[in-house]
Amino acid sequence: MIYEQLQAAKISSPLFDLRHTFESGCPLTFHGDYDRNTNSLIYTADGRMVNVGQPGEGKTLMVVSSDVKFATHEVARRFRLADDLNKIYKRISTDDHINDAINKYKGMRVTLNDPWETTLCFIISQFNNVKRIRLIVKNLIDAYGSEIPAADGKGVLKSFPRPENLIAANAKDLMKCGTGFRAKYIQHAAEYCTNNLDLYKLNPGKYEALKETLMEINGVGDKVADCIALMGYGNLNAFPIDVHIKRSMENLYFKGKKMKMGKIHDLADDRWGNFQGYANQYLFHKERMS
DNA sequence: ACCCAGGCGGGCG
DNA sequence: CGCCCGCATGGG
Numbered sequence: 001m002i003y004e005q006l007q008a009a010k011i012s013s014p015l016f017d018l019r020h021t022f023e024s025g026c027p028l029t030f031h032g033d034y035d036r037n038t039n040s041l042i043y044t045a046d047g048r049m050v051n052v053g054q055p056g057e058g059k060t061l062m063v064v065s066s067d068v069k070f071a072t073h074e075v076a077r078r079f080r081l082a083d084d085l086n087k088i089y090k091r092i093s094t095d096d097h098i099n100d101a102i103n104k105y106k107g108m109r110v111t112l113n114d115p116w117e118t119t120l121c122f123i124i125s126q127f128n129n130v131k132r133i134r135l136i137v138k139n140l141i142d143a144y145g146s147e148i149p150a151a152d153g154k155g156v157l158k159s160f161p162r163p164e165n166l167i168a169a170n171a172k173d174l175m176k177c178g179t180g181f182r183a184k185y186i187q188h189a190a191e192y193c194t195n196n197l198d199l200y201k202l203n204p205g206k207y208e209a210l211k212e213t214l215m216e217i218n219g220v221g222d223k224v225a226d227c228i229a230l231m232g233y234g235n236l237n238a239f240p241i242d243v244h245i246k247r248s249m250e251n252l253y254f255k256g257k258k259m260k261m262g263k264i265h266d267l268a269d270d271r272w273g274n275f276q277g278y279a280n281q282y283l284f285h286k287e288r289m290s
Numbered sequence: 291a292c293c294c295a296g297g298c299g300g301g302c303g
Numbered sequence: 304c305g306c307c308c309g310c311a312t313g314g315g
Contacts, residue, residue, distance in 0.1 A: 129314080179311080241296095284296080
C-alpha cells in the first residue's frame with residue numbers, strides 16, 4: 001500500500017508566510033484547503049496530494065505526502081522559495097504605501113502554479129467573488145477531477161480537472177457547477193487547450209507574446225492573461241489590473257484621477273520593472289484586506 | 291428584497 | 304478604436 005510509505009520532510013523557509021500566501025488570491029486560494037489552527041495547507045498538484053505546514057516560528061516547513069520527494073520539490077517551486085525576497089523588496093520599495101504592505105504581509109510570495117489550473121481559475125474569477133470562485137472550483141473538481149489517495153491514508157480526494165476531463169462536458173453540465181455565463185468560456189478553453197494550444201510549450205519569459213497567445217482563449221482578456229502570465233508562468237513583468245488595483249493605483253499615483261489601463265501599465269512598468277508582479281500582489285492584498 | 295463580486299465579448303457610434 | 308452594456312448565481 002502506498003500509505004505505508006507515508007513520510008514527512010522538513011525544508012527551511014526563510015522569509016515565507018504560508019497564511020498570507022494562501023490568502024493572496026492565487027489559484028491555491030481557490031482550491032486549497034487551509035487550516036488556520038495548525039497553519040497548514042492541503043492541496044493537490046499533478047494528481048498527488050500535498051500537505052504543507054508551517055508550525056511555530058515558521059523557520060521550517062513540514063511536508064507530508066505519499067510521495068515526499070515530489071512534494072518537497074513541488075512546495076519549493078509553487079512558493080518560489082528560491083526567490084530572494086529581500087532583494088525583491090528592495091527593488092519594489094518605492095514609497096510608504098507599498099512599504100506598509102510589505103511590512104504587514106512580510107513573507108507573502110507570488111506563487112507559481114500549473115498554467116491550465118491558473119487559466120481555469122482566473123476565467124472563473126471574472127465578475128465574481130472569492131467565496132463563489134471557491135464554490136465553483138470545488139464543484140468542478142468533484143464532478144471532473146480524478147480520485148487520488150489522501151496522503152494520510154484516510155479516504156480519497158480529487159485532483160484538479162485537466163482540460164481533457166472537461167471537453168466532454170456540455171454547457172448544461174458546467175452550469176450545474178454554478179459556472180453561469182462562464183460555462184461557454186470554460187468549454188472553449190478546455191477544447192482549445194486540448195486541440196489547438198499547448199500551454200506547456202509557451203515561452204514563460206516572452207511577456208508580450210505569451211499574453212497575446214493566452215488571449216486567444218475565449219474568456220481570457222487583458223486582466224486574466226496577466227494573472228496567468230504571473231501565476232501560471234512566473235512572469236514577474238505581468239501586472240494584472242482589476243478594480244482593486246485600478247482604484248489603488250489611481251489614488252496613489254494619479255491623485256485619484258480615472259486612468260486608462262495603458263497608463264497604469266506604463267507607470268507600473270517604469271516604477272517596478274521586472275518585479276512589478278510582486279508589487280501588484282502586495283498592493284492588491286493590502287487593498288483587499290482594507 | 292435587493293445588490294454586489296478580481297472582466298469579458300460583442301455591438302455601436 | 305473607445306465606450307457601454309448584459310451577463311449567472313450564491314451570499315451579505
